[in-house]
Structures are given as C-alpha cells and as structure tokens.
Amino acid sequence: MNKPKKSQKKQKTKSKNKDKYEKPKRRKKKKKQKNKDPKRLGDIQIPVELQIPQCQVCEKKKADLYCKKCKVHCCIKCEPQVHTSLLRKFHFESTFNEPYIQEINPNLCIKHKKELCFYCKDENELICNKCHRNCSKNKHSTLSLHDYSNEISRKIKIMLNKIQKEEIQNKETIKRTRVNQNKLKQKIKDLSNFIENRSGLLIQKIQNSKINYLNLLNKVEIISNTTFTKILNEKEEKQKKLNKNKNQIKKIEKLEKDEKTIKIIRKSKEILSKEEERKKKKKNTKKKKKLNIKGGRGKKIEKEREEFDPKMNCENIIKLKNENKTAWNPSSVLYYDDGIICGKKIYSSGKHQIKIKIDQFPNPKNKDNQICLGVVKTENRQNLIKKWDWEKTYFFKTWRDIQQKKNQSLKRKKENQKMDEKNYPENIYLKKNDIFEISLDMDIRKISFKINEKNLGGWENLPEKVNFFASLLGRKGEEKNQITII
Numbered sequence: 223m224n225k226p227k228k229s230q231k232k233q234k235t236k237s238k239n240k241d242k243y244e245k246p247k248r249r250k251k252k253k254k255q256k257n258k259d260p261k262r263l264g265d266i267q268i269p270v271e272l273q274i275p276q277c278q279v280c281e282k283k284k285a286d287l288y289c290k291k292c293k294v295h296c297c298i299k300c301e302p303q304v305h306t307s308l309l310r311k312f313h314f315e316s317t318f319n320e321p322y323i324q325e326i327n328p329n330l331c332i333k334h335k336k337e338l339c340f341y342c343k344d345e346n347e348l349i350c351n352k353c354h355r356n357c358s359k360n361k362h363s364t365l366s367l368h369d370y371s372n373e374i375s376r377k378i379k380i381m382l383n384k385i386q387k388e389e390i391q392n393k394e395t396i397k398r399t400r401v402n403q404n405k406l407k408q409k410i411k412d413l414s415n416f417i418e419n420r421s422g423l424l425i426q427k428i429q430n431s432k433i434n435y436l437n438l439l440n441k442v443e444i445i446s447n448t449t450f451t452k453i454l455n456e457k458e459e460k461q462k463k464l465n466k467n468k469n470q471i472k473k474i475e476k477l478e479k480d481e482k483t484i485k486i487i488r489k490s491k492e493i494l495s496k497e498e499e500r501k502k503k504k505k506n507t508k509k510k511k512k513l514n515i516k517g518g519r520g521k522k523i524e525k526e527r528e529e530f531d532p533k534m535n536c537e538n539i540i541k542l543k544n545e546n547k548t549a550w551n552p553s554s555v556l557y558y559d560d561g562i563i564c565g566k567k568i569y570s571s572g573k574h575q576i577k578i579k580i581d582q583f584p585n586p587k588n589k590d591n592q593i594c595l596g597v598v599k600t601e602n603r604q605n606l607i608k609k610w611d612w613e614k615t616y617f618f619k620t621w622r623d624i625q626q627k628k629n630q631s632l633k634r635k636k637e638n639q640k641m642d643e644k645n646y647p648e649n650i651y652l653k654k655n656d657i658f659e660i661s662l663d664m665d666i667r668k669i670s671f672k673i674n675e676k677n678l679g680g681w682e683n684l685p686e687k688v689n690f691f692a693s694l695l696g697r698k699g700e701e702k703n704q705i706t707i708i
Contacts, residue, residue: 279303341370528576528690528707534564536607540694548581550704551694562610564603565690574662576690579655581704584696586620586651593703594619594693595658597669599685606691615691616681618658618671620650650678657708660690 274284277297285295289304296304331338331350338348344362357364365373474487529546539561540549551561565576578595585591596617598606605611650673652658659672662684670680694703 339367341365341367529566530563530692530707531566534603534607534689536560536562536610544706548704548706549692549694550582550702551696552702560610560693560695562607562691562693564598564607567690568600569597569662569664569688569690570686571664574664576660576662577708578658578660578692579706579708580652580658581706582654582702583652583656584703586653590695591703592620592693592695593652593705594695595660595671595705596691597660597662597684597688598691600687600689603689603691614685616669616684616688617691617693618678620652658705662688664688 275295277283277285277300278295279300280297283297283299286298287301288295292304294304329337331348331353334350334352336350336352338350340349340351340354340357341347342349342353342357342362342364344360345357348367349357349364354364527547530540530542530549532542532546535542540551540563542549542563549563580593583591583593594617596615598616599614602611602614605613606615652673656674659675661670661672662668664684666682667684667686668680668682669684671678692705694705696703
C-alpha cells in the first residue's frame with residue numbers, strides 16, 4: 223500500500239477546518255445583513271417603557287414584573303397571588319423598570335419564528351406553514367395572505383360604497399331640511415303677522431265693549447236712582463195713610479164707649495165673619511171639583527201619584543224601595559230573570575199621565591237586557607204574573623224582533639185594535655236619566671208613549687179597566703235595571 227503524501231493530508235485537514243469555520247462566518251454575515259436592512263420591522267428597537275402592559279390580575283395598574291415560566295404580567299401588589307414562597311426561588315422574574323430593549327418582528331410567527339403565509343378563520347390569526355399543518359389536521363378553514371387581503375379589500379370597498387350612499391342621502395336630507403326650515407320660517411312670519419293683526423282687532427273690540435258696558439252701567443245707575451226715589455215717595459205716602467187710619471181708629475175707639483156705637487160694631491163684625499166663612503166654603507168646593515173632574519177633550523189631567531203593588535210581584539223577583547216607587551231587578555238566576563210587577567191604581571175614566579225615570583239600564587244593545595212598560599187589563603193581572611200570559615197587554619218594548627212585531631199585529635187585528643206603527647221603532651237604546659211617559663185617555667180608550675218628549679206611537683180600543691205594569695229583564699253579573707215613578 224502506498225502511503226499518502228503529506229501534501230494530501232494537509233489539504234484534507236485544511237478542507238475540514240474550512241468546513242468548521244465557514245459556517246459561523248456565514249451566520250454572522252446573515253445577522254449583519256439583517257441589521258443592515260432598515261426596512262424590516264423586526265430590526266426596529268422599541269424601549270420597554272413604551273410597551274409596558276397592564277397587570278393581568280387587577281387590570282388597573284401597569285405591570286412591574288413578568289414571569290417567563292408562568293407567562294404572566296403583574297404589579298408588585300398582585301405578585302404574591304401569582305407565586306408562592308417556593309416558586310419565587312425557581313421562577314425567573316424580570317422588572318420593567320430596568321430599561322432594556324426588546325426586538326419585535328410582526329412578520330414572524332411567535333411560536334415557530336417563521337414567516338406568516340396563511341390566515342386561519344377559526345382562530346382569527348395569521349399563521350406560518352407549521353401552524354397551517356396543525357390547522358389542516360383540526361379541519362380549520364384557512365386562506366392564503368393574497369386571498370385574505372383580497373377579501374378584506376372587497377369588504378372595505380362595500381363599506382366605502384355604503385358610506386358614499388349614506389353621504390349622498392345625508393346631503394339630500396340636509397337640502398330637504400333647509401327647504402323645510404325656510405318654509406317654517408315663512409309660516410312663522412305669516413302667523414306672527416296674522417296674530418298681530420288679529421290682536422289689534424281684538425283689542426279694539428274689547429275697548430268698544432268696555433265703553434258700551436260703562437254706558438250701560440251709567441244707565442243702570444240712573445234707573446236705580448229714579449226707582450229709589452219713587453220707592454221713597456211711595457213709602458212716605460203710605461206712612462201718611464197709616465197716620466190717617468190711626469187717627470180714625472182713635473175716633474172709633476172713642477165712639478165704642480157709647481152703647482149705640484157698640485151695638486153697630488158688633489153687627490158689622492158678625493156680617494164680616496159670615497162673609498169670610500162663605501168664601502172659605504167656596505174655595506173648598508172648587509178644590510173638590512178639580513179633583514172630581516172627569517176626563518174629556520179640553521179638560522184637565524189628573525195628577526195623582528202611581529205606586530207599585532208589592533202583592534202583584536211575579537215570584538217576588540223585583541225588589542221595591544223608596545215607598546214602593548222604585549223597582550229594580552237583582553238578576554240572581556244563572557241566565558236571566560223576567561220580573562213583572564203591577565201598579566196599585568185602576569184607570570177607568572179621565573186623562574192620566576205616568577212618568578218613569580230610568581235610573582239604570584246597562585248594555586242597551588243586548589237583546590237579553592230589556593224593559594217593557596205599559597198597561598194590562600185588571601182582570602188579567604194575575605194571569606200575567608202567575609202564568610206569564612201576555613193577553614190584553616198594551617206595552618212598549620225596548621227591543622222588538624220582526625217576527626214578534628208581525629205576531630202582535632195579527633193578534634190586534636183579530637181583536638179590532640189599532641196601533642201607530644209609524645213612530646214605533648224596532649229597537650231603542652235607553653240611557654241613564656231618560657224619562658219615559660205613558661199618557662192614558664180612558665174616555666177614548668187610547669194609550670200613547672213618549673221618551674224624552676219624543677212620540678213613539680200607541681194603542682187604541684183599550685179595555686174599560688186597566689192597570690199599569692212593568693217588566694224588567696236582566697242578566698246575572700250585570701248592573702241592575704232600575705226605574706222610578708216620578
């Protein structure tokens with residue numbers, strides 16, 4: 223075997239040594255090149271005092287300490303909450319108060335210190351190639367920086383278009399508001415001018431009215447003075463007459479002392495007493511005649527008061543009060559009560575009026591809530607109250623169905639009875655404090671109805687004897703129907 227030459231060995235060693243020493247030189251060159259590039263953000267040296275973060279525990283003061291192992295910024299007061307007494311020895315702490323320089327490169331990944339190439343939508347962060355692999359394993363949606371920048375620019379353009387449209391709309395609204403403002407100013411001017419003119423006219427009218435009232439007051443004063451003087455004159459004349467009468471009375475008293483004069487005076491007193499008795503008798507006879515006058519055309523109407531008869535009350539449903547002049551239905555049954563009650567007085571001759579005031583009548587548009595007011599034949603009172611037999615009844619009902627109207631007209635035709643159906647309405651809505659009038663002319667045997675002095679028709683060919691009756695129908699839970707005889 224031939225041994226290698228020395229020159230060859232030296233060359234090999236030199237080559238080996240070259241390999242060893244070339245690598246660190248290149249690394250140093252790269253670092254120097256990085257420091258030489260002023261454009262990169264990683265080369266910018268920012269003092270720590272400007273980048274001091276807040277305390278992560280209290281979030282109020284600036285941080286004084288930072289633990290690299292715990293990765294926590296904290297102030298001096300909150301530091302014992304982060305470290306125990308044992309951990310303080312082993313964990314490295316660095317203060318921010320000591321000025322030192324920290325290099326920041328935003329183009330590199332914090333974890334892997336490589337260039338940022340992608341954007342992760344799920345994590346909302348820029349990532350490098352290694353982070354991209356982890357995201358693809360976790361099935362995260364990622365984009366390249368070019369696509370991400372295009373998407374952001376597209377969103378920015380949309381926002382700009384919206385802003386431009388809003389600016390155009392705002393300009394239009396400003397123009398409209400200015401136009402409306404000018405219009406309002408013009409209207410205000412017109413109104414102010416109108417008010418000034420109107421106020422001037424009103425002031426003139428007030429002044430004229432003031433003058434008129436002053437003139438009237440002067441006239442009233444003159445008239446009052448004249449009347450006062452007249453009254454004083456009349457008073458003086460009366461006093462003179464009284465003085466004369468007193469003198470005459472004194473003379474008569476002197477004459478009474480004589481016997482002859484006394485006899486004459488006694489006779490005159492007896493004559494005067496007899497005349498006074500005759501006058502009283504005439505007055506009493508006139509009063510009796512007025513009460514006993516029978517009805518007829520041109521004769522006066524009787525003004526006797528009517529009352530409800532508590533004996534003629536259907537199953538005692540209707541309650542009475544106010545000396546049997548008011549009736550009301552308490553409506554205590556599950557559905558409704560039809561309470562019927564009759565009056566005491568029997569009408570056989572003459573003219574009569576019955577006035578009824580409606581105290582309560584709720585829900586007038588409800589068919590179940592009704593009032594019937596009219597007259598019944600005296601012989602059929604008990605049938606109406608006990609058996610609910612409505613024969614020989616002549617009444618006005620607040621609500622009438624069309625079929626019911628036809629049936630009533632047929633019955634009346636058989637009995638040769640007529641009704642004024644022109645004024646009789648199909649339904650009427652009563653109110654509180656309405657006044658219902660029933661006028662009876664028993665000489666003609668006719669009845670007519672009125673409500674608040676409005677004619678509602680009536681009936682003819684009534685029976686010889688008749689009684690007043692009322693029917694109050696109401697639901698449970700509602701207010702009570704109530705009427706009073708005036």
